[in-house]
Amino acid sequence: MKKTTAQTLLIIVFWFSQNAFSFKQSLPEKSAIEKAAEATLKQHILAEADWAMKQEPVTVTAFFCSRSAGGKHDFFSEADYFWPDPKNPGGPYIDRDGMTNPDNFVEHRKAMIRFSRIIGALASAYKITGDEKYVKQAVIHLKAWFIDPETLMNPNLLFAQAVKGKYTGRNYGIIDTIHLMEVAQGIIVMENAKAMDPETAAGVKKWFAAYTNWLMTSKPGIQEKLTTNNHSTCWAMQVASFARLCNNQVILDSMRVRYKTILLPNQMAADGSFPLEIARTKPYGYSIFNLDAMATLCQILSTPEDNLWVFETPDGKSIKKGINYLYPFVADKSKWTLKPDVMYWDNWPVAQPFLLFGANAYDQKAWLLTWEKLDHDPRVEEVIRNLPIRNPLIWL
Structure with a gap:
């Protein structure tokens, strides 16, 4: 039987509504964070x-x-x-x-x-x-x-x-x-x-x-990879980010292994601090910077099958331990017991990505509230230089 124009339009409208509903249903539901x-x-x-x-x-x-x-x-x-x-x-x-x-x-x-x-x-x-x-x-x-x-x-x-x-x-x-x-x-x-x-x-x-x-x-790339502080973290973070864009699963897998076997166990102390950052003349800013980089690695690399947010080394080191160590000093900088940074001490913290990413991973409302209260639009060049994630919504 030949369909009328009206019938055809009804079919099209019905198809579109059904598929639009299916598309909407396929989108991941946003978390409360x-x-x-x-x-x-x-x-x-x-x-x-x-x-x-x-x-x-x-x-x-x-x-x-x-x-x-x-x-x-x-x-x-x-x-x-x-x-x-x-x-x-x-x-x-x-x-x-x-x-x-x-x-x-x-x-x-x-x-x-x-x-x-x-x-x-x-x-x-x-x-x-x-x-x-x-x-x-x-x-x-x-x-x-x-x-x-x-x-x-x-x-x-x-x-x-x-x-x-x-x-x-x-x-x-x-x-x-x-x-x-x-x-x-x-x-x-x-x-x-x-x-x-x-x-x-x-x-x-x-x-x-x-x-x-x-x-x-390259020689410089391999040298940077083999450093032992925030430079090696940032090397891996970049490689992971760019490999994700290019959908290079081999590189992504290798960065997950590197995070679990080299970066986290070799840089973090038993209490969750980063000794090589604490030893610098700007221990507060560099501790924050390295934790941001570690958390961003977890955000980039985590999958349902290999979730770095829940990964823990045999001796108990984890990204959550790192956040738990530094969070009190970010929420209230006056609690910092080490020497203040030689420069830009008054300019940290800002809305650090580790707070938001961690809050989303662990449903930690306190971390979110602290993130909400901090500066989301820093203008100091040194702070911006060490804050690569300034648009966190595109990472969630």
């Missing part, structure tokens, strides 16, 4: 996204330093804690741990942080509104950084954290690209949008795959 976090951040996210919608791309090619041994497409930075030697002003710089030299070249780092802020804001706004205009704007910036031959950044960090008179680049500079993690995660959030064309997505993933390979096979 996620809902609370979204309510806390929504207005800030929309304001940040409104700013991001007005921004033009600024990549590493916009700035050049005559002290760089690289070319215009190479990321360059200078080590934060190195200063001119008073005894030899024209000679090699000397180390003053924890003391940031304001005259060092950091314009590429600032550009990358700005890029991360833009993509994080646009991805967050897209996640809570579904508006494709945010993805369309993000594509412009992604093409500039990773695809356009005139403005792209080379996928290596050979010239990061150089030291005048000593090194044209150091493995420690690899930590500078922790700010690309929110770019990678933002792409994951936006990649199925209509405005994210397949060619751009493929080009960006090709760049991240090349950079991940460099991190894992």
